[in-house]
Amino acid sequence: MNEFDCDLLVIGLGPTGDILSILARMQGLTVTAIDREPAPYPLPRAAVFDHEIMRIFQMAGVADRIEPLCRVPDRYQFLTATGEVLLDFPISPEGPYGWAETYALHQPAVEQALRARLAELDVDVRLSTTLAGLRQDANGVTVETTGPSGPQTIRARFVVGCDGAWSSVREALGVGLSDYAFDEPWLVLDTIIEEPGDLPIVCQQICDPARPVTHLAMSGNRFRWEFMLKPGEIPAEMVEDSRIRELLEPWHCADRVMIERKAVYRFHGLVADRWRVGRVFIAGDAAHQMPPFAGQGMCSGIRDAANLAWKLALAARSDAPADMLDSYQTEREPHVRSIIETAIAMGRVVCLLNEQAATARNEQMLARKAAGEQDVSVQYPPLKGGLLLETAAAGALFPQPIAGRRFDELLGLSGALVGRELPALDDLPLVRLDLDSPALRPFAAEIDSWLAEHGASAVLIRPDRHVFGVGPPALLLQQWNSRLRLREAA
Ligand SMILES: Cc1cc2nc3c(=O)[nH]c(=O)nc-3n(C[C@H](O)[C@H](O)[C@H](O)COP(=O)(O)OP(=O)(O)OC[C@H]3O[C@@H](n4cnc5c(N)ncnc54)[C@H](O)[C@@H]3O)c2cc1C
Structure with a gap:
């Protein structure tokens, strides 16, 4: 008799858990997925994702549904306070991997599409269900949950905690976090503007030492602004309507905005020390968090899921060697760290409040730009170590003609x-x-x-x-x- 209720138990159904559940199910595993909430998180978080993620959506059978929900921005710019372009990342609508380089999205709409795919694939989804405890032995993991039908026990071959920044799975495993000591408070303002008028349809970082600001045209009529808090500013005061009107003044739209969300976030860089303990793994925000300047937090979680799904499928079917599953962290951690370091480097360009330092930064960046010395191709490194041969191109993404x-x-x-x-x-x-x-x-x-x-x-x-x-x-x-x-x- 099979001692397992499922091959894989996924704890947390944000984008990471959704994609992992979909891909593992498509690989033939039986999958149970729980989430403590009754529905996906309804407010926008990720504003953009890249071609690699659309390719994973393609693999998951949802690209056709997700593409119409998105918009391809034409550039990502860093500007001075007076509008001079410090950095200009053009975004190609036709990248070498079969999709546009970047897409702007509304995260809740994308998560709804992923949930619909889970239903199609017959994944056993249990909502309003929370992890209460887990213990593992050599053969599997026994998980206690609480939910609408009371306490339940689920026995799985493997468990993956995709339960976000405050991961209970990470805590249950006793895994610590290493901290990049980047910690900046920003007010995030998500709005809907039915008549955008002449609002710029771009992604911009306005590197104004008086107040660094991010302006993002997301999909549809959604616009996001992020305002850095200055020392001494109090989060509760920053979210007051009168304050928000003042902050939006330069965009001449305060009378037309419908505010969907206003909240102060701390942007930071954190990486979990261990991503696998025996048969239990962590992925997505549970394993790493980063400031949003590179637009890569959700992307990194989805890459974790794609890296893990096929390895878990092989391991569930065979007596996989331990290094096969260890290759998950070996391959993914350096990749994530390189992205976090890029995001923090971008953040350090943006988050300068000292007028003199900002002037020096502008002069230096404009001089490099004039000399054609800026590298505006965003290339993340290939995977290294892990399940790869030591040959040319190993670890790189294969192109998609x-x-x-x-x-x-x-x-x-x-x-x-x-x-x-x-x-x-x-x-x-x-x-x-x-x-x-x-x-x-x-x-x-x-x-x-x-x-x-x-x-x-x-x-x-x-x-x-x-x-x-x-x-x-x-x-x-x-x-x-x-x-x-x-x-x-x-
Ligand atoms: C302001 C902002 C801007 C961002 N911009 C971008 C961007 O442009 N591009 C990008 O790629 N990323 C961006 N991100 C990051 C992105 O939103 C996150 O990285 C992504 O949502 C993480 O996905 P996840 O599935 O790992 O975790 P989450 O989305 O946090 O999902 C975790 C899930 O686990 C569930 N859960 C938690 N605990 C339990 C438990 N004990 N039992 C059961 N279920 C549980 C939760 O209910 C939730 O559904 C941004 C984030 C913010 C805040």
Whole structure:
């Protein structure tokens, strides 16, 4: 008799828990997901997400539903108090990964679409249900919950805490946080403006030492402003209507705004010390938090989910080697840290209140811009260590060419061996994509040129679309099998 109620129990259904539940279910796991609230958090938080996340939405079968809810902004700018452009990140509507580089969103609408997908996939979702306790042994995890039908016990092979910044799972595991010592209070104002008039439809950081401000045109008629609090300012006073009217004065819209949310947040950078203890993991805000200047908090949680889902699916089906599951933190933590450091560096540019220091910053940045020395391509590093070979391109995202349809449609939820004269794959969870086959021919020129650039005859792409390695196909296959110990498990 099966001792488990489910293969995977997900605790917390924000965007991280939603995507993890969807992908794990699509990988064939039985999934139970609990959330202490009766519905998704109704107020906006994330304002933008990037191409990699839309590609994960594609994998989860929801990109077609989410894309119409979003808007592609055309740039992200850092301005001086007088409107000079210090930094200008153009946003391409056609990136190399099959989607626009950035999308502006309304997080509650996206979360509703993800919840609808959970229902379609028959994930066992239990709302208004809170974690009450957990204990684990060598084979699984026993979780106590409280909910509408009273206390319940759920036995799962694996548990992932996607329960946000104040994670009870992290606390239950006794895992601490390391702190980047960046801690800035900002007033976040979310508004709906039915007649935006000449309000700029852009994402801007206004680096005014008198008061740093973020202005974001989100999707539809939603606009966000974030105002940095100055030393001595009291949060309760900053959210008063009269104060908000004063702050919005430069935008000439105070009489037209419908305020959806006003709250003072502390922007900080935190990373959990351990992301896995035995069969229990943490992901998303439970594992890391960052200031929003790079627009990457939700994105990072969704990347965690995509990294973990296929590994948990393999582990549930086989006797996976411990390093396979340890590779989750090995791969994800340095990536997240690099993003947090970028976000904090952006924050340090923005959050200068000293007039002289701000003038020096402006002069320096304008001089670099004039000399063409600014790097405005936002590139996060490839994954390193973990379940990767030491070859060119390992850990990078494989591009997603479009030739009538998007390349990933050929992969589904699997990884893929791509090249020519490929060996048979038996029943391994990989698809074999021969560049000479009719299905691949439309993509062949672009993939051939990628292979030539990396001096390789074939590439093995993991299910999360990161490159495992490049090289001769038989060698890639042999390494993949041995790293995942697939043959022994079969
Ligand atoms: C002002 C602001 C701006 C932001 N801008 C961006 C941006 O532009 N781009 C971006 O990518 N990110 C942005 N973020 C960050 C983003 O919103 C978060 O990183 C994201 O929501 C985290 O998702 P999560 O699923 O990990 O956690 P959450 O969304 O916090 O979800 C956690 C879930 O767990 C549930 N839960 C908690 N405890 C329990 C328990 N004990 N039992 C059961 N359920 C529980 C909660 O009810 C909740 O549903 C921003 C955040 C803020 C505040």
